[in-house]
Amino acid sequence: MLTISTVRLLVLGSILRRGISHGYAVLSDITSWHADTWTNVKPGSVYHALNKLESQGMIKSINSEVNVKLGPSRKEYTVTKKGETEFEALLESALVSIDIQQLSAGVAFMDMLPRQKVIALLQQRRIEIERSIGFLKSLPTEERPSEPSMHPELVGIWVGYVENELATTERILAHVQAGKYVFKSEEEK
Structure with missing residues (x-):
């Protein structure tokens, strides 16, 4: 939404x-x-x-x-x-x-901030995602779930989705750290 x-x-x-x-x-x-x-x-x-x-x-x-x-x-x-x-x-x-x-x-607009600010924000996002993965992996599951939230496949979907978010964040972060793109206050010469 x-x-x-x-x-x-x-x-x-x-x-x-x-x-x-x-x-x-x-x-x-x-x-x-x-x-x-x-x-x-x-x-x-x-x-x-x-x-x-x-x-x-x-x-x-x-x-x-x-x-x-x-x-x-x-x-x-x-x-x-x-x-x-x-x-x-x-x-x-x-x-x-x-x-x-x-x-x-x-x-889409990250280039309108300074590079170091974007790096710090993406690092913050990575930390929060890692915490979420740890939490999700700690959720109890049951082979015969007594409630939907304990279904191993459902928890697996959540873990897989958040792990993908982590991989995406790390990829973007690596590109920004490697000098890719032109950011605010970096003049192209």
């Missing part, structure tokens, strides 16, 4: 990448990123997020100076300082999240 924070992260990230953007451009960005394949973001949730972010002072609207086909001016947005702070908090939260949609959005 898509969380509100994931939509907020995608919307703020789109506007930050562009500098100034209108709602349709934000939706176009999210669509061109095929975010619908790694989140459940819908057009209505993007426009709802724009309205909510504006009412909360995270973005501010400015009237476009370009009239499209003599129509009304287009409402464009820019991210406020408060919105930048929110974006960074959402991004950091996404990079340690166990929710795959949040993590996906976090990875």
Whole structure:
């Protein structure tokens, strides 16, 4: 299930990448990123997020100076300082999240943080996943389970899923530590 924070992260990230953007451009960005394949973001949730972010002072609207086909001016947005702070908090939260949609959005924008910050967040995620694996492996199981949570196959599904999350986190972490990608404050020369 898509969380509100994931939509907020995608919307703020789109506007930050562009500098100034209108709602349709934000939706176009999210669509061109095929975010619908790694989140459940819908057009209505993007426009709802724009309205909510504006009412909360995270973005501010400015009237476009370009009239499209003599129509009304287009409402464009820019991210406020408060919105930048929110974006960074959402991004950091996404990079340690166990929710795959949040993590996906976090990875999509991780280059907007300093490399060392991303490394620290991924290391934190790895530690939490390792704890989860230890807990799951300690759960009691029964060959003839007296309740569903004690079914060995069910516990096996959980362990397998979380072990895969660990492997994914370690792979991303290794790439970032090896110098892959360009991060905030690293200028390409």
